[in-house]
Amino acid sequence: MMKMNVLSMKNNNVIFFWWFGMIVKFCFLLCACSQNTSLRGGLKKINNLGSTVVVKLNTENKQQLVVDNGIVSVTLSKPEGYLIGISYNGIDNILESEYKEHARGYFDVVWNELGKHGKVQRIHGTKFSVIVANENMVEVSFLRSWTSSMTGIDVPINIDIRYIFRRGDSGFYSYAIFDRHEGMPAVKVDQIRFVFRLNKDRFNYMALSDTRQRRMPTMRDVKTGQVLAYPEAVLLTKPHNPQFTGEVDDKYQYSCENINNTVHGWISLDSDPTVGFWMITPSNEFRNGGPIKQDLTSHAGPITLSMFVSPHYAGKDVTMEFEEGETYKKVFGPIFVYLNTASSENDNATLWSDAVQQFSKEVQSWPYDFPQSKDYFPPNQRGAVFGRLLVQDWYFKGGRFQYTNNAYVGLALPGDAGSWQTESKGYQFWTRANAKGYFKITNAVPGDYNLYAWVPGFIGDYKYNATITITPGGVIKLNSLVYNPPRNGPTIWEIGIPDRLASEFHIPDPYPTLMNKLYTKKHSDKFRQYGLWKRYSDIYPNDDLVYTVGVNNYRDWFFAHVTRSTGNKTYEPTTWQIIFEHKNDIISGNYTLQLALASAADSNLQVRFNDRSKDPPHFATGRIGRDNAIARHGIHGLYRLFSINVSSNLLVKGKNIIYLRQSKADTPFQGVMYDYIRLERPPAI
Ligand SMILES: *[C@@H]1O[C@H](CO)[C@@H](O)[C@H](O)[C@H]1NC(C)=O
Ligand SMILES: *[C@@H]1O[C@H](CO)[C@@H](O)[C@H](O)[C@H]1NC(C)=O
Ligand SMILES: *[C@@H]1O[C@H](CO)[C@@H](O)[C@H](O)[C@H]1NC(C)=O
Ligand SMILES: *[C@@H]1O[C@H](CO)[C@@H](O)[C@H](O)[C@H]1NC(C)=O
């Protein structure tokens, strides 16, 4: 907070903040000494606050510029805007100097013209300009404008990449502005990201959450390993550190939901000085696919990514598509690259917790008030929506209103209920409702949205039946909203927990020879192990899963309905059975099978009632899903709900069998993950 004040200060505040800075510095030194803290990054940072160290921009060199705030010194190529060097705490370059200048820190876009192959394109500016340069802050711009002579070569979007360096910051900010105007051709964009490739001799320890951090194999280890079922999945056969021998490494094992993709990065554990390099993302508003879309973080290389848009764990369903002449404007970021340093035995813990603290500080300052682009919406131009969401399910707790404790509530571009999970072009603003269902969405960018929600513990998607127009400074107060989740009758039985995940089901032990030791038996992320899809054929070599209501519970349900390997790279469809006893007479009318899927990969799920070979099946999803969560060790992809009417004449008094057949079987990665299944009686009359 204080940092912000210093930067947004008016002249008459300078003296006050200088003194304030000195007092803070003094207090910090006091407690630093008394606690014998080993954290030098934080100390240095505070030291520079209000000190005489100012931000200096040097543009004398024709091909490069250097920005130095006394803590970090960053060299960028001119006019391209590639990050050539980050010097910090006596280290000449945090990035890998062995790579070419355009391959150390850069921004890239994966795009394709309709009907053509995708291109990965590093965006290089063609026009460099200094937006602001004073002693408190430097902002520079690397603009790549599109002209028709670039047709087919460069992505038809004007892209302005910005870097911000502020006095006293142990790091720098970066963001990108996308701008399309009339006259630009149609284009599809699959991916937008920043990439940082760190010094490979230093950075050896990676951290992305309290429980997901470890020493990592090197890029060389990965390159010399044995490629498994996907090029990204590698068995380490000749690692530099023999401890990794026989482990599997795959960058997708370090994926994470947007909502948790907050701070991740690397530590140089055995080098002197020990430093941390962190990607801090203070908001998800600019990422695609909503709060539980998953994406990559950091991975062997050492590489740290900032993913803004990607098809990961969703597939082509989330591709951004622009029509010819379609105009567009969006700001991706700012994100904060943070550096810290420490010098005790426990460096990794110290640096990680300091990075997490820095993340909290960034969140408190969000939305930032210092980015200079006129397309960026500062705090005073944003609006808010307050409200309360209740849920009413006629056959649950007597139909009384329930608080949507922890419901996800968000704004996204107008669409159908649930459309936010495949929405990639607009901003999204999400929050969680509190214990009584109250929610506050703040800092939303002006524009038209729908308000969407989903409630863990209930199926389906909520959408508020009116457009929400956010205006600068406007606060919209909604009355109590009521979500009536899909429900046609009382529950006969249910399998699983409606939370859009398959994590409650049976996750098999991994092959001991194909482990990532980060996710040991007790780790809650056991599903991230490699090759679990294959374990199905081990456990069910001949006959498929049979689940008997009243005998089995959901922990017996294999987490993914995959194909069975029949050897020699051939696969066969599998048919799962749910057996249940209908003790009473059948009630005439429609029963309902609520079938919620957590993921689908090139599948066709067919549902039959008491007739294994009914053709056509009583119900089929048709070909669905490209989220690839099975192959990418995810526990969910996109959510889908099917409410299937089951005519009462398909069921009998006594034993019934529901057959679930996933009929497409060309690869080991095809299949679905169930979220939750429920059979309902016909509506009570
Ligand atoms: C985010 O991380 C927390 C802590 O690890 C975990 O409990 C939670 O389930 C995660 N959220 C999502 C949406 O994955
Ligand atoms: C820090 O690294 C050491 C050595 O690799 C490890 O034993 C320890 O568990 C790590 N600490 C944390 C918080 O991960
Ligand atoms: C939703 O809005 C439309 C148009 O205003 C209206 O016809 C419809 O009745 C509304 N539905 C609900 C459930 O409020
Ligand atoms: C496996 O399939 C290939 C190609 O279909 C065939 O040439 C080969 O003989 C098969 N191997 C075995 C052991 O069946």
Ligand SMILES: *[C@@H]1O[C@H](CO)[C@@H](O)[C@H](O)[C@H]1NC(C)=O
């Ligand atoms: C039962 O469902 C069918 C469609 O599957 C529908 O045509 C019929 O009207 C429904 N019957 C009742 C009683 O709701």
Ligand SMILES: *[C@@H]1O[C@H](CO)[C@@H](O)[C@H](O)[C@H]1NC(C)=O
């Ligand atoms: C399915 O059945 C329910 C209740 O029996 C009925 O209200 C609904 O209209 C039916 N849906 C379809 C698509 O037939």
